[in-house]
Amino acid sequence: MKIQLTNTLTRRKEAFAPTDTKRVTMYVCGPTVYNVAHIGNARPPVVFDVLFRLLRHTYGEKAVLYARNYTDIDDKIINASIERGVPIADVTRAVEEQYEADMGALNVLTPTLRPRATENVPAMIAVIEKLIEKGAAYVVPSGVYFSVAADEDYGKLSGRSQDDLKAGARVDGEDDKRSSSDFALWKTTKPGEPSWEAPFGAGRPGWHIECSAMIEEELGSPIDIHGGGIDLIFPHHENEIAQSESAHGHPLARVWMHNGFLTMDKEKMSKSIGNIITPRELLEQGWQGETIRYALLSAHYKAPLDWNDELLEQAQKSLDRMYGAVLRLKDAPAAEAEPPAAFVAALADDLNTPAAIAELSALVTSANNSKKPAEQAQAKADLLAAGALVGLLQSDPEHWFRASFGEQAAEIDALVAERVAARAAKNYAESDRLRDALAERGVEVMDSASGSTWRRKG
RNA sequence: GGCCUCGUGGCGGAGUGGCGACGCAGCGGACUGCAAAUCCGCGAACCCCGGUUCAAUUCCGGGCGAGGCCUCCA
Numbered sequence: 001m002k003i004q005l006t007n008t009l010t011r012r013k014e015a016f017a018p019t020d021t022k023r024v025t026m027y028v029c030g031p032t033v034y035n036v037a038h039i040g041n042a043r044p045p046v047v048f049d050v051l052f053r054l055l056r057h058t059y060g061e062k063a064v065l066y067a068r069n070y071t072d073i074d075d076k077i078i079n080a081s082i083e084r085g086v087p088i089a090d091v092t093r094a095v096e097e098q099y100e101a102d103m104g105a106l107n108v109l110t111p112t113l114r115p116r117a118t119e120n121v122p123a124m125i126a127v128i129e130k131l132i133e134k135g136a137a138y139v140v141p142s143g144v145y146f147s148v149a150a151d152e153d154y155g156k157l158s159g160r161s162q163d164d165l166k167a168g169a170r171v172d173g174e175d176d177k178r179s180s181s182d183f184a185l186w187k188t189t190k191p192g193e194p195s196w197e198a199p200f201g202a203g204r205p206g207w208h209i210e211c212s213a214m215i216e217e218e219l220g221s222p223i224d225i226h227g228g229g230i231d232l233i234f235p236h237h238e239n240e241i242a243q244s245e246s247a248h249g250h251p252l253a254r255v256w257m258h259n260g261f262l263t264m265d266k267e268k269m270s271k272s273i274g275n276i277i278t279p280r281e282l283l284e285q286g287w288q289g290e291t292i293r294y295a296l297l298s299a300h301y302k303a304p305l306d307w308n309d310e311l312l313e314q315a316q317k318s319l320d321r322m323y324g325a326v327l328r329l330k331d332a333p334a335a336e337a338e339p340p341a342a343f344v345a346a347l348a349d350d351l352n353t354p355a356a357i358a359e360l361s362a363l364v365t366s367a368n369n370s371k372k373p374a375e376q377a378q379a380k381a382d383l384l385a386a387g388a389l390v391g392l393l394q395s396d397p398e399h400w401f402r403a404s405f406g407e408q409a410a411e412i413d414a415l416v417a418e419r420v421a422a423r424a425a426k427n428y429a430e431s432d433r434l435r436d437a438l439a440e441r442g443v444e445v446m447d448s449a450s451g452s453t454w455r456r457k458g
Numbered sequence: 459g460g461c462c463u464c465g466u467g468g469c470g471g472a473g474u475g476g477c478g479a480c481g482c483a484g485c486g487g488a489c490u491g492c493a494a495a496u497c498c499g500c501g502a503a504c505c506c507c508g509g510u511u512c513a514a515u516u517c518c519g520g521g522c523g524a525g526g527c528c529u530c531c532a
Contacts, residue, residue: 011462017516028532029532030532031532032530032531037532038532040532041531041532042532043532044532051467071528074530075507075530076530087527158461158462158527158528159461159462160461160527160528161460161461167523180529181529182530207529207530208529228532229531229532230463230526230527230532231526231527231531231532232526232532233462233529233530234461234527234529235528235529236529236531238529239529258532259532260464260526261525261526261532262532263525264526266525267525268525268526268531269532270530270531270532271530271531272530272531275499295470298470298471298481299470299471299472300471300472302463302471303463303464303471304463304464304524304525305470306470306524310469310470310482311469311470313482314469314470314481314482314483315470315481315482317481317482317483318470318480318481318482321481321482321496322496324495324496325496328496344460346472352472352473353472354470354471354472354473354479354480354481355472355473355479355480357471357472357480357481358471358472358479358480358481359480360480361481362479362480365496365497368495368496368497369496369497370521408528423491428491428492431491432491432492435492435493435494442492444494444495445493445494446493446494446495446496447490447491447493447494448490448495455494455495456496
């Protein structure tokens, strides 16, 4: 199966060919752990989780190395630590834990590697020293800066010329950097802030250097794929490229991928605007993790996606149909199967999840039409194998429909049993009364020749 | 101001130089004691104006509209 991916560097869809098919490397910029992640922050981990699953399917589980970092040192974290009066590590570890829990609820697989910035400072210092040696960086009292003028192809990712940057540069007169577009590799220590010893003076790392250093340390450049949100193209990824390529003399990553934004009322979801909702809140409202995941995957990763309850409702209804098929086949033996080719082909075409979902829908229809045991076993296996590749249909189908009832389930079972008895006695007035009573509790009853089942009303 | 996306049916959302996915909702039919679920079927769209072409929603130009980036940002 040939995978094609849109490369931000060339703005084209290209055939993906890893340097080494036995060691496929991918790095995605992870969270800055100062504060809970919102649903927009969850889009990259979910999107690249699908890519991770596809790569593992294609090259083998052990062949894919996926690193997603934790930025656990920066201004916001320091501020949060001061405001809450707790050590920095307490802030970062708590946020990390919550992040892991939220991602788990969205069926995001744990990446192969999860490096922390604070545990890789020596690697950052090494890169900075190399840049100073090469004349690509300079030391001034406020820190060490990368000299953009020293980098001839600076701007190649974002498509900005150095002239554009000068024209649009914001003025912030506090720095002693030589050019407004130069950026900090290292910030000289300040009282009350964490700092590390370094040959060019004690201090703490700038934002961009951690990814450059951790990629080198954990994976080794060039890596095959580097991903993140579209807002990271400039300056973050542009600067990573500048640093790494100036230091090492070869490309940092061969394919750069960027996901589009989640919006609320067409406006970018962002903490600074305040129009955010978190996975935690959605789960507390009763939405299931897979519903959230489905909603995130219902649009192509590069397209903007407007987040609202209707999107979630449609996602849940769509999943209900799929889980209905799985439930109907719950007694069919689970055959082993590869995900169907058309489904994989959709994903291989630049992660076209809407097309993949359309294939999934076709599998549901054929599962619902299957009659013979062998067909049913095959249909069930195909459906579940396809679902697994996008991280959907991972729950027990009965649990899917009944999760919201908890301890009430036993009572509902009893009412349904009463209704079955009434129907057997052809007491339809009573059976209809019971159905209405169940409906009021949000329960839908389904009768069949073999008895009655129930589930949450759609 | 510079750079970059995008504009598809009631809603979500793929895709394509000619036969206009898929899902949600709606309508009709089958099934059902009646329903629900399921299946079968139906209606319904390519922002506007030019151009290229036998043929454009798809390519090119212009316009209008929406959004993003320009060193906090997924």
